[in-house]
Structures are given as C-alpha cells and as structure tokens.
Amino acid sequence: MEFTKSEVDTLCEILRWRRDVRHFRPDPLDDALLARLRAAMALAPSVGNARPWRVMRVRDPARRAAIIRLFEQSNTQAAAAYDDATRAAYLQLKLAGLREAPEHLAVFTVADPAEGHGLGRQTMPETLAYSTVMAIHTLWLAARAENVGLGWVSILDPDAAHAVLEAPADWRFTAYLCLGHAEFSDDAPLLHRTGWQENHEADWIDR
Amino acid sequence: MEFTKSEVDTLCEILRWRRDVRHFRPDPLDDALLARLRAAMALAPSVGNARPWRVMRVRDPARRAAIIRLFEQSNTQAAAAYDDATRAAYLQLKLAGLREAPEHLAVFTVADPAEGHGLGRQTMPETLAYSTVMAIHTLWLAARAENVGLGWVSILDPDAAHAVLEAPADWRFTAYLCLGHAEFSDDAPLLHRTGWQENHEADWIDR
Numbered sequence: 001m002e003f004t005k006s007e008v009d010t011l012c013e014i015l016r017w018r019r020d021v022r023h024f025r026p027d028p029l030d031d032a033l034l035a036r037l038r039a040a041m042a043l044a045p046s047v048g049n050a051r052p053w054r055v056m057r058v059r060d061p062a063r064r065a066a067i068i069r070l071f072e073q074s075n076t077q078a079a080a081a082y083d084d085a086t087r088a089a090y091l092q093l094k095l096a097g098l099r100e101a102p103e104h105l106a107v108f109t110v111a112d113p114a115e116g117h118g119l120g121r122q123t124m125p126e127t128l129a130y131s132t133v134m135a136i137h138t139l140w141l142a143a144r145a146e147n148v149g150l151g152w153v154s155i156l157d158p159d160a161a162h163a164v165l166e167a168p169a170d171w172r173f174t175a176y177l178c179l180g181h182a183e184f185s186d187d188a189p190l191l192h193r194t195g196w197q198e199n200h201e202a203d204w205i206d207r
Numbered sequence: 208m209e210f211t212k213s214e215v216d217t218l219c220e221i222l223r224w225r226r227d228v229r230h231f232r233p234d235p236l237d238d239a240l241l242a243r244l245r246a247a248m249a250l251a252p253s254v255g256n257a258r259p260w261r262v263m264r265v266r267d268p269a270r271r272a273a274i275i276r277l278f279e280q281s282n283t284q285a286a287a288a289y290d291d292a293t294r295a296a297y298l299q300l301k302l303a304g305l306r307e308a309p310e311h312l313a314v315f316t317v318a319d320p321a322e323g324h325g326l327g328r329q330t331m332p333e334t335l336a337y338s339t340v341m342a343i344h345t346l347w348l349a350a351r352a353e354n355v356g357l358g359w360v361s362i363l364d365p366d367a368a369h370a371v372l373e374a375p376a377d378w379r380f381t382a383y384l385c386l387g388h389a390e391f392s393d394d395a396p397l398l399h400r401t402g403w404q405e406n407h408e409a410d411w412i413d414r
Contacts, residue, residue, distance in 0.1 A: 001220075001224045001392045001394070002354050003220075003221065003224075003351070003352045003353070003354055007217050007220075007221065007352055008243075008349075008352040008353055010214050010217045010218070011217070011218065011221055011247075011348060011349065011352045012247060012250070012349070013208075013210075013214075014210065014214065014218055015247060015250040015251075015345060015349075016250055017208045017210075018250075018252065020252060036215075038411060040218075040219060040222060042408045043219070043222040043223055043225075044222075044344075045225065045227060045344070045347070045359070047361055048398065048403075048404055049396050049398040049399060049403070049404040049405075049406065050404065051406075051407060051408070051409070053409070054409055054412075055409075055411040055412070056411070056412050056413075056414050057411050057412070057413050057414070058414050059413055059414065060414060063414060074329070074330045077329065077330075078325075078326075078329045078330075081325070081329065082324075086324065090326070093326075095326075095327070105411075106414070115404055115407060116398075116404050117289075117293065117403070117404065118285075118288070119285075119297070119300075119302075119398070119403065119404070120302070120361045120362060121361065122281070122284070122285045122288065122362070123281045123285075123361070123362060123363055123364050123365070124361050124363070124365055126336070127361045129333070129337075130336075130337070130340045133337045133340045133341060133344075134340060134341070134343075134344040136341075137251075137252070137340075137341040137344045137345070138222060138344070140252070141218060141348075142215075142218065142219070142222075144210070145210045145214055145215040145218045146210070146215055147209050147210055152252070154254055154327045154328065154330070154331045154334045155327060155329070155330060156330055156331070157330050158330070158331055165414055166414070175337075185208045187208070189256050191255065191256040191323075191326070192256060196255075196256070196324065196326065197255060197256040197257065197322055197323050197324065197326070198256075199256065199258075200258060200322060201249045201258070202258070202260070202261055202262075204245060204262040204263070204264050204312075205261075205262070205263050205264070206263075206264050206266055207263045207264070207265050207266065207267060207270060207313070207372055207373070
C-alpha cells in the first residue's frame, strides 16, 4: 500500500484543524456517526496488541452532574495555586464544554489485561495507558475528519471520577472526553489565541 | 473548515495501514522527509499547550549499539518470565528493527515545563507524558502516509536508556523509535498474523 502526496496533505490538514474543543453546540450526534468513530478508534496501536482501552458512554444526567461538580472543584483548586494576575487570566478561560456537549465519554485502561500476554510492557508498564492515549488520539482525529469536536477534560480527580462512574476495580481512569459539533473551527489552539501559552517548537537534537 | 467523506476515508486508510514495523530496509531517509515529519509532529495536542516532547536523533554508532544491548537484555528477561511453550513462541517473534532501521529517535518528556503554566495537569500530571505519546502517534501516522515505517521499542529499561543517551536530568525517557522504509505493508498487526494475540474489540458500555 503506497499513499500519495495528496493523501499526506489530507492528513496534515486534519492534524492542523484538530482542536481541543470547549465550545459545543448541543445538537445530538447520530448513532451511525458514533459507530464510525468507534470503528476508527479500534485501529489504534497498542502494546502487545492488548487493546486495553475501555470506553464508557456517560448518559445518566446524575452522573454527568457529578462529573461537572468534580471538574468545578478541581478547577477552583487549580486556580487557587496561581498568583493574582495569573489567576484572573486563568478564570477567564473556558476549559471544558461539559454542560453543552451532547456526548460524554469516559475512557479507562485495563490494569493487567490477559490480551497481549504481557508482551512489550515488562520494563515500561506505562505503555498500557499510552496505548489508550493513542486510541483517544485516533478517535480525536476521526472525529475532526467527521467535523465533530472533541475536548479532553483533564481537570478531574481520577479516583473520584472512577467512583462516580462505578467503573470496574481493575479499570484505571485515563480520560474524560466531550464530543459534539464545535461552535467554530480554528487552525490554532485557543490557549495560543488567548495568550495563555503561545505555540513553541523544540528542535530535534542529535546524539 | 469542513472535511468531506473522501477525506474521512483517506484518514481511515492511513489508520488501517499503520503498523508497528520491525522489518526495515536500511536505505536512508532524506532530510526533507524528516523535516516534514518533524513539522507534522508539531501539530499534536498537548495539555496546556505545553508541547513537552523532546526528540533526540540517535546517530552515534556506539550509542545505537548500547541501546541494542539494552534491548537484548530486557528481551531475554521478558522471555524468561514465560512458560516453556510460550517462551518458544515469544523467541520466534521479531520485536525490534534496531539493527536495520536507518533512523533511531529517542523521545522524552520534560518533567515540569514552564510552558503551559501548569494548566490542565494539576490533578493528572501524567497528561504531560500523554501529550508526548500523542505527538509520537502523530509522527507515526505522518510517517505511514509518507510510506515510511515506524516501530516503537518498549522493551528497554528507561533509566538505562536515559543514561546511555546522556539526556538532561529533567527529561523523562518516554519512547525509542525506529524509522525507515518497511520491507512489506499489511493491514493487520504482525502479532495477529503470527497468532500471538488476535485482534479483539471491546464494546462501548453505557452508564
């Protein structure tokens, strides 16, 4: 299988227009679209072919409300750690679209899956969670190509989120995602646009 | 920016034909190609826009040889943990292309970067390494689209690799990658083809 220059360009455009979305329209996503996203996610790499990610579609309003409270608690604590000027800037940022997004997905990593028979993760067991992260990134790109936005909410206490969602004991909370149509598209990160953190790029170094 | 059905299909084909490559041709990659891969990698998401990944292009033959020794040590230890039948199957697998691949990249994560001002990683500091992992996955897809194979060598002691590469003290070893033209292409993982671990897919569950 050989890809063409035009296909490289398409991938680069999808990469360029993928954003962490926090501004969602509330209109629902249809089931066929969600099925396509799920199929794309299954193409992600994983250590030992273990595919350790588990996805929970959070639909219960009470659980969603509990997650929003957890986010607000952690966000208030995070804000408190800054000096006055930085805190004011921080509090101006919209860091999650939990109230508007039509879909919430919680993503977990199985702690010690039988699949893969341990291959590739004896010296670096963190590669299991890394596999889940690449599956999330796969979902993210597939969503962007389908003109659907994804936002990763990392301002959460992982143990508290695990408890709220009553996840199995051997699942590790890895990420909480919002999914829905974005209110706008942009080819630069919002944190760059707002002046919080400009894009920077480190050189590759030789050794 | 709205993508079309044809662009979704292109992304899905790239995802489908991306493999963890361990069979490389030794012919070198040209600098223009490496520059395009580096530019694509810079489009990856990162927590707080911190972009904490650092890439080291390992060219020194003595360092490459030391990494190969580390791989062989860890691989021997990993094999020893299996029962006889499984160990025999394990030892039949080719798990790295370190000797043939024309490019070796070591990827690190800065432990506490100033960039991002801590945003998004107070409750889940592992999101810094997760950002690096998404940058690696971005590189992986860009390489596949350019018809270049990438193999992730995770069977390494991370502290020993850090020492061999004389990385800065505040860089955490995240991954060691081989890059080069693949000897063959396939739309299924080699571990599936060899019968080590078949593809399986977990359902999404509702909560």
